[in-house]
Amino acid sequence: MKDYPDQMTQEQACAFRDDVLNIVSQIPRGSVTTYGHIAALAGWPSHSRMVGRILRYTPGAERLPCYRVVNIEGRTAPGWSRQRLLLEEEGVTFKRNGHVDMDRFLWTPTFE
DNA sequence: TGCTTGACAGAAG
DNA sequence: CCTTCTGCCAAGC
Numbered sequence: 145m146k147d148y149p150d151q152m153t154q155e156q157a158c159a160f161r162d163d164v165l166n167i168v169s170q171i172p173r174g175s176v177t178t179y180g181h182i183a184a185l186a187g188w189p190s191h192s193r194m195v196g197r198i199l200r201y202t203p204g205a206e207r208l209p210c211y212r213v214v215n216i217e218g219r220t221a222p223g224w225s226r227q228r229l230l231l232e233e234e235g236v237t238f239k240r241n242g243h244v245d246m247d248r249f250l251w252t253p254t255f256e
Numbered sequence: 257t258g259c260t261t262g263a264c265a266g267a268a269g
Numbered sequence: 270c271c272t273t274c275t276g277c278c279a280a281g282c
Binding site: 193200213223224227 | 263264265266
């Protein structure tokens with residue numbers, strides 16, 4: 145039973161985008177969070193995919209630490225090898241399988 | 257209007 | 270570990 149609408153209105157999409165960008169800007173240095181957590185906190189639990197879309201296509205997202213967003217398995221974005229380097233510069237370590245060590249570096253976004 | 261594409265998630269082989 | 274599948278949903282064509 146879903147307690148949220150099935151489809152976004154234009155305004156909701158806008159608010160969602162703003163929330164996503166806002167949350168990303170708050171990820172602490174040296175830690176990461178996931179698309180799913182961000183989507184859930186923004187109020188649209190099933191829109192994790194939209195988070196990635198927003199970070200990739202929204203002009204200005206490059207100024208945010210969007211490299212601190214990985215998927216829930218700790219995998220970095222496909223086709224963006226630099227993301228790993230940026231994270232390692234902050235002290236984030238990777239496991240042998242090439243994924244972020246989520247047990248140590250996952251940060252869960254919360255309301256203020 | 258219908259089909260395809262992903263910076264996803266999760267499960268399966 | 271890797272690939273593939275299903276479910277998901279907005280964007281593109």
